[in-house]
Amino acid sequence: MSRKIDKKALIPPRVILKGQFEIEIGPGTVLHPECQVNAQKGPIKIGAHCLLEEQSIIVNMSSKPMVIGDYNYVEVGSKLKALRIGSRNRFEPKSSVALGAEIGDDCIIGAKVSICGGDKVGNKTIVFSNGNSQERRKLASTRNLTEIKSMLEQLSKILF
Amino acid sequence: ETPPPPHHPTPARARGARPGAPMERLGGAVLEPKKILFENKAYIQTKLGNKISKRSILYGTSKIRVLGKTILEPGVIIRGDLATVDLGKNCIVCEDSVIRPPDQRYQGKLIFVPLKIGNHCVIEKGSVIQAAKISDYVHIGENCVIGKRCMISSCVKILDDTVLAPNTVCPPFTVFGGSPGKCVGRLPPSYQLYCIEKTALYY
Numbered sequence: 001m002s003r004k005i006d007k008k009a010l011i012p013p014r015v016i017l018k019g020q021f022e023i024e025i026g027p028g029t030v031l032h033p034e035c036q037v038n039a040q041k042g043p044i045k046i047g048a049h050c051l052l053e054e055q056s057i058i059v060n061m062s063s064k065p066m067v068i069g070d071y072n073y074v075e076v077g078s079k080l081k082a083l084r085i086g087s088r089n090r091f092e093p094k095s096s097v098a099l100g101a102e103i104g105d106d107c108i109i110g111a112k113v114s115i116c117g118g119d120k121v122g123n124k125t126i127v128f129s130n131g132n133s134q135e136r137r138k139l140a141s142t143r144n145l146t147e148i149k150s151m152l153e154q155l156s157k158i159l160f
Numbered sequence: 161e162t163p164p165p166p167h168h169p170t171p172a173r174a175r176g177a178r179p180g181a182p183m184e185r186l187g188g189a190v191l192e193p194k195k196i197l198f199e200n201k202a203y204i205q206t207k208l209g210n211k212i213s214k215r216s217i218l219y220g221t222s223k224i225r226v227l228g229k230t231i232l233e234p235g236v237i238i239r240g241d242l243a244t245v246d247l248g249k250n251c252i253v254c255e256d257s258v259i260r261p262p263d264q265r266y267q268g269k270l271i272f273v274p275l276k277i278g279n280h281c282v283i284e285k286g287s288v289i290q291a292a293k294i295s296d297y298v299h300i301g302e303n304c305v306i307g308k309r310c311m312i313s314s315c316v317k318i319l320d321d322t323v324l325a326p327n328t329v330c331p332p333f334t335v336f337g338g339s340p341g342k343c344v345g346r347l348p349p350s351y352q353l354y355c356i357e358k359t360a361l362y363y
Contacts, residue, residue: 014217034217034237054237054258076258076288093288093305111305111323112339129323129339150270151263158272159241 006048010159019044021060026050026070030155042066047087049152050074056091061099069105073148082115086123088144106142202234211363226251227279229363243272248279248296250359255285262290262308262326273309280359284320291324295332297355315351319344 003017008027015031017023019039026048031037034054037044042060047070052058055077060066062083069087074080079096086105091097095109100117103109107121110128121127124139203211208228216232218224220240227249232238235256238245243261253259261275275289278296283289286303291310294300298312301320306312308326316330319337330336335345 033219054239054260055256076260076290077286093290094303111307112303112321150265154263154270154272 010156012159019060028152030152030159032056039066044068047072049148051148051152051155053078056080071145071148073144073151075111078109088142088148090142090144090148106139106144108139108142108144209363231363244274246274246276248277248281250279250356250363251277251281251283252359252362253283254287254302257283257285257287257289259283259289262292264309278314280355282355282359297352299355315347315349315355317347317351 002022004022004024005011006025006027009025009029011031012033014033016036018036021039022043023037023039024045026046028049029046030051032053035052036057038057038059040059040061042063042065044058044060044066046068049070050068050072052074053076056074057079059081061081064083066083068085071088072085073090075091075093077094078091080091081099082097082101082103085103088106089103090108092109092111094112096114097103097109098115098117101115101119103121104123106124108126109115113127113129113134115121115127124142125136126139127134127136203213205211210226210228210230212232213234213236215234216236218238218240223244224238224240225244226247229249230247230251232253233255236253238259239261245259245261259275261272263270264273273292275292277294278298280296281294281298283300284302287300287306289306290308291306291312294312295314297315300306300318301322303321304318305323307324307328310324310326310328312330313332315333317335318341319335322337322341323339324336324341328341333347333349333351334343335347336342337344
């Protein structure tokens, strides 16, 4: 049960890091209070400069390692269970990504959207709900990187 | 006698099972609201009459202002450390809601905008509020996601499971629903009285 937390990561007291397997958190990552990282059946590796907001849950329910890329912005109440999540993604509040799904880079998963197992979301895609159905669109470019960088900069000044 | 609001909650909810609908008018008769007993020890009662659960999670309490007679149920997370949060009188914030000031780009920098919630508001379970301003007499349903920098005017009802896109402006006396949140109905002018009655009674 080892936790490899980089010195530059910001983790407040109320974060829950559960599980018997290894959890690795990269530099510059900020975990907000009430966030849960649960390495239940396999190790989790979270990249650098990620932002996990309140009530977000990252669970690894498979024995394979779970890898989350850099600069991800996981908003309030999101649940991530997928094994491979790329970098510079944005998971809006209450979104969920099931085990077996794969998310590429530079994506935006809209609020309350759930991505089922076996789904593969490519790079630079935005997944949002439109009434009752889910829609996907390819984006030319996203500003995810600049947004999260400014967010992290501001947070490091005022948090904890 | 004020006419009943057009959007009635279902009868099961009307029997006081949820704080959102303590009273319901069915066929002229008024159902008595069920008494919801709460453990005195589980809540902190402040001088202004606020009932704040001991299991609620408040950050930056020096920047959180709660006007009076407001109920904060267990599991509520209020992030006052990011920016000031103002809650009005007679508000009800139900379990596991997250009240979080939104961020905004201003002159090239990112700042956290203060969040103001008006009087007699009801925020039901599991909602995520990242609005900039919520005026008086607003009812926000369960599991809603209120996007960043939203401005919700007075006397608005937001249905359960709504997702309001960032920067949405909700005009007064409307009902918003769906994902993305759109205006799905109107409310009568008596909604204000209904809200006051509802929240005061629940308290």
